[in-house]
Structures are given as C-alpha cells and as structure tokens.
Amino acid sequence: MTLTMTPPGATDAPAGAPADLLDADFYAFQQQLTAEEQAAVARIRAFLEAEVGPHADDLWEQAKSPRHLIPRMAELGLFSAGFPGYRQFENSCVYRGWIALEIARVDPSTATFIGVHSGLAMNAIHVGGSDEQQAEWLPRMARGELIGAFGLTEPGHGSDTARGLETTATRRTAADGTDEWVLNGSKRWIGNATFADVVVIWARDTADDQVKGFLVRTPAVGFTATKIERKQSLRGVENADIVLEDVIVPERDRLQRIGGFRDVAVVLRLTRAEVAWQGIGVAVGAYEAALAYAKERVQFGKPIASYQLVQEKLSNSLSNITASIALCMRVSAMQDEGEQRDHHSAMAKAFVTARMREVVAWCREILGGNGIQLDHGVARYFADAEAVYTFEGTFDMNTLIVGRAITGIAAFH
Incomplete structure (x- = not known):
C-alpha cells in the first residue's frame, strides 16, 4: 500500500525513478535517502512485490527458502550493498536499513535469509x-555463487555464548607439515546451514581459551547439518542443528583477524541495527494487510475501518511504526558517522521488536478469526514476529546491555 507522491506505477518506472512512499511512512522518512538510494528502493520494491510476495505464503507453509531467487537478489545488489568494492553504488547504513525494512515488509523469512548470508x-x-x-570469498558471495551461514549459537548456549561457548578448536600439525585445526562440538538454529557452501564456525581454542572463527567448507568430513522441523516462525528460513566431529580446517581457513569474542561482537553490532529495521518491516507488512482488510470487511452494514476501536488499533500501530523508524534512522546515521556503540543498536533492537510485537497483535485482532489464516495477510507476520523478537539478542539481554551503559554495572555475568 502506498501514498502517492509520484505517478502511480512508479515501482515499475525506469531505473532512476523514486519509489512511492509507503502508507506506513507517515512522516515521509524515505525522502531522507539520496535520489540514487530512492531509485534503488524502487527497483528492489518492484522485485519484492512481483517475485517474492506472491510466493511467500506457499514457501512459508512448505518451510522452504527462496533459493530460486538468489541470482535476482544478487543482481539487485542485496548481498553486496554493505561492502566497498562489491556494492553497486555508494550508499549509507540508513539505506541498507531501509532495504531490510522493505524485504521484511514482504517476507520476513527472505529478509532473514539475506541477513544471515550477507549480514552475518x-x-x-x-x-x-x-x-x-576476503578476495577469495566476498566477490563470489556478493554474486550469489556461494551462500554463507553463521554458526555461533549452541544447544546449551544462546545469550551466554561469550563465556559459555563449548565448541572447541585444537591446533595441530598436519601430515604435510602445515598447521590445521580440529573442530568438535554442536550448533543450533543456524540459518541457511542445510545448503550453505561455507559456514563460519565460532569455536574456543583449547590452547588459549579465546574464541576464533573458522571457514568450514561444505560438505566437510565430520560436518552434518540437520534441518530443524516443526517450526512455527520464520518457516521460510532453513535453520539447522550442526554437529562437528573432528572436522579438519586448514590454518588458511581460520579468520586471521579474529582475536577473541570482542571481534565477534563487532559483527553482531553491525547486524543488530539491521535486525531492528527488519522488525519495522514485519510491523509494516502486518499493518498494511490489516488496513486493507479493515476498509473492505463489512460488519453491521459498514466497513470495520469506520469503527472507533479499529481506528485506535490502526493509529497505535502507525505510531509504533513511526517511532521505530525515527529511532532506526538515527542509529543507522550514527553507524555512518562511526558513533554507534553496542548499547545503541541494543536499544534499537529491543525497542523496535517490542513495538512490532504490539503491532502484529493489534493487526491480528482487527482481522478476528481470519487473522490466523495465511490467505488474509497477517498470520505470517504474527508468527514471524516471535523469531525476530528473539534472535540477534533477546529483549532481556539487549535491555541489560543498555542498562549496563546507563549505570556502569553489568547485571549479567
């Protein structure tokens, strides 16, 4: 749903034409993007609405990722936008956040697939x-020729991975005299892992107890990835349980600039703000579906949009979305300026996903019983919101990161 600021059909206009403003962009935040960024938004939105949206419910129900669209995603620069030397044009963190919103607005599972591959x-x-x-991997990953996954979370460790990581890496000398590492352990909830060409595995060095990163090329002897079944959220993301049994990784495939968990935290800081943007996209998708439904659904002889309680839910939803966009615009601008810190992205992720949760609940209420059926547009967002609320740091953990920044005292150990 769009608020017409340019001629109708602008999303199908020639390259260079800006996208219409979304109905949910009540304060016209999109206009703060550069002309080139807005033109890219138009191209990406057209692709999402034409090629992703029509199949999102079916893929969600079948628990399949949109792998067939990988070449088009790469062509549009969805994998390379954040990487100098590989991106199609100079762009801002604000733009990249807005693209995360646009993707999640159409399909949160697709947004998560891209976030795991490129963001993590x-x-x-x-x-x-x-x-x-970087020269070996990034160009091919940017072109979608190779797909990546990120193996940090473990069956017994999520929020406490910084200190509790149990997967081990032991260095030894190979038969040919070169150094290699032996990885043992397990990982859980690893998106893309069932079909990824490379999985970044984080393991604790048995010699110095520091966390190190390893590029595990799949398939590798001793590496197994088993798809997690019976999920009820982000079903279009193929999460896996990973088992590593004496997996051999040559020294050349150890991430050479990772010295400990602090370096892992740098990666998470870069992606956590974009997950907040995804949360906005989930809220926007639900809001758009509920607004359209409220205008069409007739009860007691009138569209339900004419009733005060429905308008209250829509107004509150739009207020949450507007506040969340404002917060994320500033956090991403701080990242552009080199001023963003862990507590800034943590606040954004916690606040936005909490507001998202309220929005999808109100929108489901507006649809009544129809709100639990995929065909009516809200159910998928309602379910997917739960996963977005949890990953990249739970609400509680992100809140405590902010609390530590406020007080100087860590409430977790």
Whole structure:
C-alpha cells in the first residue's frame, strides 16, 4: 500500500525513478535517502512485490527458502550493498536499513535469509578475514555463487555464548607439515546451514581459551547439518542443528583477524541495527494487510475501518511504526558517522521488536478469526514476529546491555 507522491506505477518506472512512499511512512522518512538510494528502493520494491510476495505464503507453509531467487537478489545488489568494492553504488547504513525494512515488509523469512548470508557470514569475513580470504570469498558471495551461514549459537548456549561457548578448536600439525585445526562440538538454529557452501564456525581454542572463527567448507568430513522441523516462525528460513566431529580446517581457513569474542561482537553490532529495521518491516507488512482488510470487511452494514476501536488499533500501530523508524534512522546515521556503540543498536533492537510485537497483535485482532489464516495477510507476520523478537539478542539481554551503559554495572555475568 502506498501514498502517492509520484505517478502511480512508479515501482515499475525506469531505473532512476523514486519509489512511492509507503502508507506506513507517515512522516515521509524515505525522502531522507539520496535520489540514487530512492531509485534503488524502487527497483528492489518492484522485485519484492512481483517475485517474492506472491510466493511467500506457499514457501512459508512448505518451510522452504527462496533459493530460486538468489541470482535476482544478487543482481539487485542485496548481498553486496554493505561492502566497498562489491556494492553497486555508494550508499549509507540508513539505506541498507531501509532495504531490510522493505524485504521484511514482504517476507520476513527472505529478509532473514539475506541477513544471515550477507549480514552475518559476509560481514564475519569482511571484519575478520585476511585480504586473501576476503578476495577469495566476498566477490563470489556478493554474486550469489556461494551462500554463507553463521554458526555461533549452541544447544546449551544462546545469550551466554561469550563465556559459555563449548565448541572447541585444537591446533595441530598436519601430515604435510602445515598447521590445521580440529573442530568438535554442536550448533543450533543456524540459518541457511542445510545448503550453505561455507559456514563460519565460532569455536574456543583449547590452547588459549579465546574464541576464533573458522571457514568450514561444505560438505566437510565430520560436518552434518540437520534441518530443524516443526517450526512455527520464520518457516521460510532453513535453520539447522550442526554437529562437528573432528572436522579438519586448514590454518588458511581460520579468520586471521579474529582475536577473541570482542571481534565477534563487532559483527553482531553491525547486524543488530539491521535486525531492528527488519522488525519495522514485519510491523509494516502486518499493518498494511490489516488496513486493507479493515476498509473492505463489512460488519453491521459498514466497513470495520469506520469503527472507533479499529481506528485506535490502526493509529497505535502507525505510531509504533513511526517511532521505530525515527529511532532506526538515527542509529543507522550514527553507524555512518562511526558513533554507534553496542548499547545503541541494543536499544534499537529491543525497542523496535517490542513495538512490532504490539503491532502484529493489534493487526491480528482487527482481522478476528481470519487473522490466523495465511490467505488474509497477517498470520505470517504474527508468527514471524516471535523469531525476530528473539534472535540477534533477546529483549532481556539487549535491555541489560543498555542498562549496563546507563549505570556502569553489568547485571549479567
């Protein structure tokens, strides 16, 4: 749903034409993007609405990722936007956040698939890889020729991975005299892992107890990835349980610039703000569906949009979305300025996803019983919101990161 600021059909206009403003962009935040960024938004939105949206419910129900669209995603620069040397044009963190919103607005599962591949796996190589590793992996990942996954969370460790990581890496000398590492352990909830070409595995060095990163090329002997079934959120993301049994990784595939968990935190800081933007997209998708439904659904002889309680839910939803966009615009601008810190992105992720949760609940209420059926547009967002609320740091953990910044006292140990 769009508020017409340019001629109708602008999303199908020639390259260079700006996208219409979304109905949910009540304060016209999109206009703060550059002309080139707005033109890219138009191209990406047209692709999402034409090629992703029509199939999102079916893929969600079948628990499949949109792998067939990988070449088009790469062509549009969805994998390379954040990487100098590989991106199609100079752009801002605000633009990249807005694109995360646009993707999640149409399909949160697709947004998560892209976020894992480019936001986590590619950023891990960009931040922690040597020049040679970056040259080997990033161009092909940007083109969608290779897909990445990010293996941090473990069956027994989520919020406490900084200190509780149990997967181990032991260095030894190979038969040919070169150094290699032996990885043992398990990972859980690893998106893309069932079909990824490379999985960034985080493991604790048995010699110095420091966390290090390793590029595990799949398939590798001793590496197994089993798809997690029976999920009820982000079903279009193929999460896996990973088992590593004496997996051999040559020294050349250890991320050379990772010295400990602090470097892992740099990667997470880069992606956490974009997850907040995804949360806005989930809220916007639900809001748009509820608004359209309220205008069409007739009860007691009138569209339900004419009733005060429905208008209250729509107004509150739009207020949440507007406040969330304002917060994320500033956080991403701080990232552009080099001023963003962990507590800034943590506040954004916690606040936005809490407001998102309220929005999807109000929107489901507006649809009544129809709100639990995929065909009416809200149910998928209602379910997907739960996963977005939890990953990249739970609400509680992100809140405590902010609390530590406020007081100087850590409430977790």
